[in-house]
Every structure is written in structure tokens, then in C-alpha cells.
Amino acid sequence: MKKAEIPCPEVVMLKKHILVMSFIGKDHVPAPKLKDARLGSEDMKNAYYQVLHMMQQLFQECNLVHADLSEYNMLWHEGKVRQFFFNSSSSFVHRFLLSFLSL
Numbered sequence: 346m347k348k349a350e351i352p353c354p355e356v357v358m359l360k361k362h363i364l365v366m367s368f369i370g371k372d373h374v375p376a377p378k379l380k381d382a383r384l385g386s387e388d389m390k391n392a393y394y395q396v397l398h399m400m401q402q403l404f405q406e407c408n409l410v411h412a413d414l415s416e417y418n419m420l421w422h423e424g425k426v427r428q429f430f431f432n433s434s435s436s437f438v439h440r441f442l443l444s445f446l447s448l
Contacts, residue, residue, distance in 0.1 A: 346428075349406035351399050353428040369422050376422035384421070395426040
């Protein structure tokens with residue numbers, strides 16, 4: 346995902362089934378989940394298009410489909426959406442997703 350320039354945390358350590366990711370926030374305060382962020386109409390519109398673009402990149406460049414995409418699994422930080430739960434990504438692609446993701 347980093348090679349595809351999808352905004353997400355850096356991997357700090359991977360040991361067996363435990364993945365430690367970098368902190369996203371400022372001054373020891375974590376960035377809010379997208380569901381908790383207070384966004385104006387322009388920021389909401391930008392967030393929507395950012396998510397669409399990230400999901401297209403995830404599919405087209407990484408051959409992954411996010412299996413649990415929701416506002417609970419994204420952060421709002423410095424005016425941008427950041428993905429942070431990719432443990433549910435899958436390489437399984439449903440045939441109906443192809444038409445949407447191949448735009």
C-alpha cells in the first residue's frame with residue numbers, strides 16, 4: 346500500500362500475528378475516526394473522493410479489496426482520510442466489483 350502511495354500507517358513491527366503500526370495524530374492525541382470527525386460540506390466531499398480514489402488504488406495497484414470499509418476504519422488527519430484497519434483486506438474480487446473499481 347505504501348508503494349501505491351495509499352495513505353496508511355507505517356509498519357513498525359510484525360511478529361507472528363501481531364502487527365504494530367505507526368501513530369497517526371498530533372501531540373500524543375490520536376486522529377479521530379472519520380465517523381467522529383466534524384467535517385464541513387467541502388471536507389465531506391473531499392473525504393468521499395479520497396476514499397473512492399484509495400479503494401480504486403487498493404484494487405488496481407495492490408490487487409486487494411477492503412472487506413470492512415466504513416467510517417469506523419478510517420482516520421481524519423490533516424485534512425486527509427487515512428486507512429488504518431487493513432487486516433480485513435482480501436484478494437478475493439467479486440465480479441460486480443470489477444465494474445466499479447476499474448473506472
